[in-house]
Amino acid sequence: MQEMILILDFGSQVTQLIGRRLRELNVYCEIHPYNKIPTLGENVKGVILSGSPFSVRDEKAPIADLSNIKGKLPLLGICYGAQFISQHFGGEVNGSIAREYGRAMLTVVDEQSPLFKGASKTSQVWMSHGDTIAKLPERARVIASTDDVENAAYKIDGEETYAVQFHPEVFHTKEGPQMLANFALGICGCKGDWTPDSFIDNTVASLKQKLGNDKVILGLSGGVDSTVAAVLLNKAIGQNLTCIFVDNGLLRKNEFEEVLDSYKEMGLNVIGVHSGHLFLEKLKSVTDPEAKRKAIGSTFIDVFDAEAQKIEGARWLAQGTIYPDVIESVSVNGPSCKIKSHHNVGGLPEKMNLKIVEPLRSLFKDEVRRVGRALGIKRELIGRHPFPGPSLGIRILGEVTEEKLRILRDADDIFIKSLRNWPCELPSASYPNEMADNLYDSIWQAGTILLPVKSVGVMGDERSYEYTIALRAVISTDGMTADWVHLPYEFMAKVSNDIINKVKGVNRVCYDISSKPPATIEWE
Numbered sequence: 001m002q003e004m005i006l007i008l009d010f011g012s013q014v015t016q017l018i019g020r021r022l023r024e025l026n027v028y029c030e031i032h033p034y035n036k037i038p039t040l041g042e043n044v045k046g047v048i049l050s051g052s053p054f055s056v057r058d059e060k061a062p063i064a065d066l067s068n069i070k071g072k073l074p075l076l077g078i079c080y081g082a083q084f085i086s087q088h089f090g091g092e093v094n095g096s097i098a099r100e101y102g103r104a105m106l107t108v109v110d111e112q113s114p115l116f117k118g119a120s121k122t123s124q125v126w127m128s129h130g131d132t133i134a135k136l137p138e139r140a141r142v143i144a145s146t147d148d149v150e151n152a153a154y155k156i157d158g159e160e161t162y163a164v165q166f167h168p169e170v171f172h173t174k175e176g177p178q179m180l181a182n183f184a185l186g187i188c189g190c191k192g193d194w195t196p197d198s199f200i201d202n203t204v205a206s207l208k209q210k211l212g213n214d215k216v217i218l219g220l221s222g223g224v225d226s227t228v229a230a231v232l233l234n235k236a237i238g239q240n241l242t243c244i245f246v247d248n249g250l251l252r253k254n255e256f257e258e259v260l261d262s263y264k265e266m267g268l269n270v271i272g273v274h275s276g277h278l279f280l281e282k283l284k285s286v287t288d289p290e291a292k293r294k295a296i297g298s299t300f301i302d303v304f305d306a307e308a309q310k311i312e313g314a315r316w317l318a319q320g321t322i323y324p325d326v327i328e329s330v331s332v333n334g335p336s337c338k339i340k341s342h343h344n345v346g347g348l349p350e351k352m353n354l355k356i357v358e359p360l361r362s363l364f365k366d367e368v369r370r371v372g373r374a375l376g377i378k379r380e381l382i383g384r385h386p387f388p389g390p391s392l393g394i395r396i397l398g399e400v401t402e403e404k405l406r407i408l409r410d411a412d413d414i415f416i417k418s419l420r421n422w423p424c425e426l427p428s429a430s431y432p433n434e435m436a437d438n439l440y441d442s443i444w445q446a447g448t449i450l451l452p453v454k455s456v457g458v459m460g461d462e463r464s465y466e467y468t469i470a471l472r473a474v475i476s477t478d479g480m481t482a483d484w485v486h487l488p489y490e491f492m493a494k495v496s497n498d499i500i501n502k503v504k505g506v507n508r509v510c511y512d513i514s515s516k517p518p519a520t521i522e523w524e
């Protein structure tokens, strides 16, 4: 069994970052809610308690049952986690005396502590707590302090329990990665053998065992997740996997053909279904964004289902679900409201009566890309920007028509190709810690939007009255928040010129400089 570290989530906004940092150390970890502790098998090498928006002194403060953990397994409490251990094991937490937010300088008091091995005596840490640990829990001693907070880190003697008031997982804690490595690889003794190659070997073996000789169907979208899932399954069960790639008539210029060719080159058993006409028919006169999404989503389900019915004896539906989609979140402020209906093919599994297999369920997005790279998938495919299921259908504001699709496709093609051809010296958006190949690679998502307004211009000696194209380029980590990219002026000048000169029907180009929130990435 893969060795792992269990992260118990008390609802902090940065809990996922703890997971990310451990995975970067090639240590497998899982995030579970504080009140749903899974069975602790021998493969669990240690436990981390996350931060929380609560104070331990709140009436409704989350309480975890650590009876099978504390003193039995290495344990690291972070922020709320540190206060929780203190509060429940003989210490005392109180408010307001030494609130600390933001950067602070940590001084290591116990230089022999394995938690600080290889770390500087003083280094910057990130604090975010209103409460402070006034009295340490039983048998505990201070191992690091800041100017304002004496008990910034402690260790309980006689057991491998450590606690830190600061957040080692956030970027601003300069030596946080070293401290987390000390905990996971040193104190917990993890081997750090969770690599893309080991993931591939283990996953292929378990898929073989799970699926045997069964037939599996998978919907390919051209996106990273479904592509990597397909290649993994293909490695495990070969021709028993049938992939279905639907041309909804709303894809980017030449996208369907190019991506289909790549899939075939990779040896995937893939059926390409041309059904653009059907989608366009269903979109006729539909102008409301949500109605468009629903029309596209339900047509997709019908097309996919009809195609899947032709595959005799299929028992499984494979999906490219990834870890952020399955982490059960600790609800702190009640369920979040739905802003757009993103899960447009949500009804598919129920309708098809197939069992679900999700080979990427345990991976973060950048890990999916690394696995894709280890599987030998072309960089153009695994470095692709996210693209919404309803495709260009939600980038043409208002009714979708053939003519508008032609305009948007041509403009989009110019923008995307120009991004790919523009050199830059920025970090890659797809692989943290690596440099981007070009401007495209440094951006999380980019595209063009066709606005439903015409405006006046001049072309030669004539007055024109044509459409406006908006360019959108954002950086983000998960699409939940996003910032607009500061594209170079020379780049924007060139793209604007190219679009206006080459795309018939456009006489104006704008750049969207809104962040999310309050704007969204897509305009519909």
Ligand code: XMP
Residues within 6 Å of the ligand: 293, 340, 341, 342, 343, 344, 386, 387, 388, 389, 390, 445, 479, 480, 516, 519, 520, 521, 522, 523
């Ligand atoms: P928004 O517009 O909500 O988009 O800021 C966040 C991310 O989600 C993508 N998106 C969708 N993906 N179906 C999808 O599969 C949808 O209906 C949909 N709407 C938005 C969007 O491209 C961005 O990456």
